[in-house]
Amino acid sequence: MYEPIRTKSVHTMAAAPEVPHRSREEELDIRLAGQLTALLTVTDELHARATRDAGGTADGAAPDGAALAAAAERIAEQVARLSGGHYPLRAEPSEDSSPSRTEALQQRAHTLAGNALAVATSRGDAAAMALTAERMEAHAAPLRDRDLATA
Numbered sequence: 001m002y003e004p005i006r007t008k009s010v011h012t013m014a015a016a017p018e019v020p021h022r023s024r025e026e027e028l029d030i031r032l033a034g035q036l037t038a039l040l041t042v043t044d045e046l047h048a049r050a051t052r053d054a055g056g057t058a059d060g061a062a063p064d065g066a067a068l069a070a071a072a073e074r075i076a077e078q079v080a081r082l083s084g085g086h087y088p089l090r091a092e093p094s095e096d097s098s099p100s101r102t103e104a105l106q107q108r109a110h111t112l113a114g115n116a117l118a119v120a121t122s123r124g125d126a127a128a129m130a131l132t133a134e135r136m137e138a139h140a141a142p143l144r145d146r147d148l149a150t151a
Contacts, residue, residue: 028123033082035116036128039135040075041091042109043068048093049102071135078128103143110139 022030050065080087113136120128 025123028119029082032116032119032123032125032128033079033088035112035119036075036079036082036132037088039109039112039116039132040072040079040088042105042112043072043075043135044090045093046102046105046109047072049097049105052097067138071138074131075135078131082128106139106142110136110143113139 047065047068050068076087076090113132117129117132117136120132
């Protein structure tokens with residue numbers, strides 16, 4: 001009544017042994033390195049803005065710039081550790097200096113730090129968890145101050 005199947009099943013081809021697979025730890029390493037690299041890019045942009053603003057005013061923006069530079073170096077070290085010793089490429093900051101762009105960058109950095117914290121927690125990486133939690137708090141402070149000023 002039924003004719004036997006004469007061709008190979010598509011399911012047997014998907015389990016081919018020559019397909020490279022990464023372990024969960026390798027996938028988390030790659031994801032965490034990507035999140036930290038994105039956070040590094042935004043941190044570099046915020047650092048460039050802080051140093052550019054500090055050149056025109058003496059209102060205490062320079063320590064913020066120094067803190068951002070130190071944070072960027074720590075982030076770069078974590079990316080290098082996760083990437084087998086390869087330091088990430090650093091992007092050139094943009095020239096847009098509007099205050100709304102700075103607020104958007106702070107929000108983006110906070111979000112990226114939160115994403116990296118989630119991946120670091122899944123991975124069980126204490127150093128990355130501490131760094132990303134610190135960066136999350138650092139980027140949340142200006143957002144809280146802005147919300148308090150508008151309330």
